[in-house]
Amino acid sequence: MHSFLGRWAGRRAPNWFERLLPASLLARFLLVMTLGVLASQLIGNLIWASYLKGKSEQEVSQASSHVASGAASAIQYFQTLPPNFRHLVIEQMREMGGTRFFISTNDSEIHLHSIAPKPLSNLVIEQIRHQLSAQLPQLLDLKVDFSWPEELTVANDGTRIAELPDHWIKDTLLIQPRPAPVLVIQAQIEQGQWLYLATLMPDPFFLDNSNPLPLERWVLQFATLLTVLLLSWVVARWITGPLAALSNAAEAFGKGESPILPETGSVEFVRTAQAFAAMRERIVRYLEDREKLFTAISHDLRTPITRLKLRTEMLDDDAARAEFHEDLDELDMMVKGALQSVKDSDIHENHTSISLDAMLGRMVRDARLAGHEVAFTRCGLRVHGKPLALKRAIGNLLDNALYYGHSAEISVFEGVGKRVIVIRDHGPGVPDDALETLFDPYVRLEHGRHSNSHGHGLGLGIARNIIQAHGGELVLNNHHEGGLQAVIMLPAD
Structure with a gap:
């Protein structure tokens, strides 16, 4: 039995069957209970109707034989x-x-x-x-x-x-x-x-x-179905309520909040809440330790790098001195990039409602004051998140568009339960086979190295991490009219 259930659990349901099922666990549970009760009632009614039909025919047949015998006697009597x-x-x-x-x-x-x-x-x-x-x-x-x-x-x-x-x-x-x-x-x-x-x-x-199934029996069956569905709904809410609370807590924790699950309810949910709390504490401790580690690295590595640079100045061989300087500059860039990546991802601020018009409008004004050409149309939409973090993520994407495309267009759309921000440049674009590698650390294409020699190749990765921490998604693709566009999808406020 266990092996059969294991084989069945390992099989994937057909796509058409998944499309027919409702999305929520509560709706699926009620659907299964409804179909189960209806099937059992239908089978039970068919069996009951068959039994009553056979019983009624047998009783009527016996009664008919009795009446026919009496009628035959009466007819015979009057014939005489x-x-x-x-x-x-x-x-x-x-x-x-x-x-x-x-x-x-x-x-x-x-x-x-x-x-x-x-x-x-x-x-x-x-x-x-x-x-x-x-x-x-x-x-x-x-x-x-x-x-x-x-x-x-x-x-x-x-x-x-x-x-x-x-x-x-x-x-x-x-x-x-x-x-x-x-x-x-x-x-x-x-x-x-x-x-x-x-x-x-x-x-x-x-x-x-x-009629073995009169109206009264159908009313009774309907009342039974409603009672079962009501009880099933109560039980399903007991089951899915803690799951929804756990899902919301996990989503909030992924966005940088510190949710606390109440340790009430069934034994299984109390254990789950305790395990979630322990996991949250371990992750928070790990993030704090990571921040301290990178702070220590920043302090400990900069001093020997500076000493090595001073010592290379004392070398008589100009070629060797130049090679040492190049290696030390590369090492210094990698340390600064790693520290920047941690600093930009770990922004400690509270979530709040953000006006996209206000935030994007300020960024566009700053870019225009710097002499860049940026097109933007107000949208009147809002999102919920960390203002500084989102500003840094969108700013990295806008900077990339201005560095590599010289001009940019920012468009905001309202999707189903989400806000879509599109930042498009008018540059040469990116080869399709290189799109997936743009988020990797220290990856810079040839065009990017010529356009911006001071970058580290970490901006896109930082932007994606911040957007994902807000429950969103960042996608890069080439525009059909030329240039690269970054599509940011964030949950609605």
């Missing part, structure tokens, strides 16, 4: 009587209060208003007709049908059963308060003589069993 005595016997039976059947004689068949056909009523009619035909083969004709009492005619003159005296039918037929369908058997016992028998089935309301 002389025609003149039949009316006398019928009147005596009515005065005595009736029998199982309401009986009358007619000179022709009476047309009946039949009830709407149903499987159980058709079963009764077919079985009684078959049994009477088998027991009484001498009958000239036989009619079996059901009719409602208010439409039931009992004589050729159109007399209805409701017009008869109550003591004739009160022990035989059920008219009030809830009418039951009346079974009518008309047997032609001789030429011009029809025997009319009307009775009720042993279960007068047997037709109610024709």
